[in-house]
Amino acid sequence: MDPKEATKEQNLTRDQENTQFSSRDRAVESATESVMTVENLNMYYGSFKALQDVSMVVKRNMVTALIGPSGCGKSTFIRSLNRMHEIVPGARVEGKVLLDDEDIYASDVDPVRVRRKVGMVFQKPNPFPRMSIYDNVVAGIKLGRKRKKSEMDEIVEKTLTQAALWDEVKDKLKDGGTALSGGQQQRLCIARTLAVEPEVILMDEPASALDPVSTQKIEDAMEELKKRYSVVIVTHNMQQAARISDYTGFFYIEHMGDPGRLWEFDDTTKMFSAPDRKETEDYVTGRFG
Numbered sequence: 001m002d003p004k005e006a007t008k009e010q011n012l013t014r015d016q017e018n019t020q021f022s023s024r025d026r027a028v029e030s031a032t033e034s035v036m037t038v039e040n041l042n043m044y045y046g047s048f049k050a051l052q053d054v055s056m057v058v059k060r061n062m063v064t065a066l067i068g069p070s071g072c073g074k075s076t077f078i079r080s081l082n083r084m085h086e087i088v089p090g091a092r093v094e095g096k097v098l099l100d101d102e103d104i105y106a107s108d109v110d111p112v113r114v115r116r117k118v119g120m121v122f123q124k125p126n127p128f129p130r131m132s133i134y135d136n137v138v139a140g141i142k143l144g145r146k147r148k149k150s151e152m153d154e155i156v157e158k159t160l161t162q163a164a165l166w167d168e169v170k171d172k173l174k175d176g177g178t179a180l181s182g183g184q185q186q187r188l189c190i191a192r193t194l195a196v197e198p199e200v201i202l203m204d205e206p207a208s209a210l211d212p213v214s215t216q217k218i219e220d221a222m223e224e225l226k227k228r229y230s231v232v233i234v235t236h237n238m239q240q241a242a243r244i245s246d247y248t249g250f251f252y253i254e255h256m257g258d259p260g261r262l263w264e265f266d267d268t269t270k271m272f273s274a275p276d277r278k279e280t281e282d283y284v285t286g287r288f289g
């Protein structure tokens, strides 16, 4: 990634973490309720239409996997869920994206507030350089109200535990975040995202650059995460999608040059055993893509 883009991402990550820690326990809320609703979304890069007419719900305390061949708009779509595409010049959205019934694209909505509620973990781990593991985790919340050291310690332990990293780093919290392995850095970034207690966590191929052990740890963390958060994850790994998600959306382009569409969306079990559409079946069984 170009260093300018990396800095932009880091600033955005900082923005999304600049918030108050809320003690609200979301796990008590209904498991079948929708946290986000997307209605008739079109997305463009300049005059190029990348996505057409996508409607989908994100269920609370569930994991939603997004799958599909390369170039069919999965990253484009996931970025629309927290207005992250706005850092791409010329990118624009038509349609509605509701978070808890509020349209995140309404003119009076602050994108920074949206990104606090809808956090994002990127494909490439991006811990803040020259910052300790501890400081990386609390980077966002430090910008909010002043907290006692004991409260910060608690947040660090809790989020690193949720991200399945605590045992590996508890004795070296003062070490630099970038001194960790790639897989550990990614889990650190997950902890950093969790520290500000978003409602939704977006992950765009978070494990694609990781070794199998780290990938397994991230998958383990997912079970824990969905008790408190709603997760949307893009993955090219079909076994991973089948293992960790409750719902699956398949994005597909029928004819070259067409925009991507959400071809099928359903319970993961159904999508992987008896999908309605042939293309979905071909894709999940590895016949193409």
Ligand SMILES: Nc1ncnc2c1ncn2[C@@H]1O[C@H](COP(=O)(O)OP(=O)(O)OP(=O)(O)O)[C@@H](O)[C@H]1O
Pocket: 045, 048, 050, 068, 069, 070, 071, 072, 073, 074, 075, 076, 077, 088
């Ligand atoms: N910044 C951009 N500017 C212009 N076009 C873009 C940009 N980002 C993506 N696109 C185009 O939008 C379409 C969808 O791309 P996107 O990255 O969302 O696909 P994807 O499903 O995430 O693919 P992959 O699985 O390879 O990550 C592609 O045709 C791509 O070339």
Ligand SMILES: [Mg+2]
Pocket: 074, 075, 076, 204
């Ligand atoms: Mg992508």
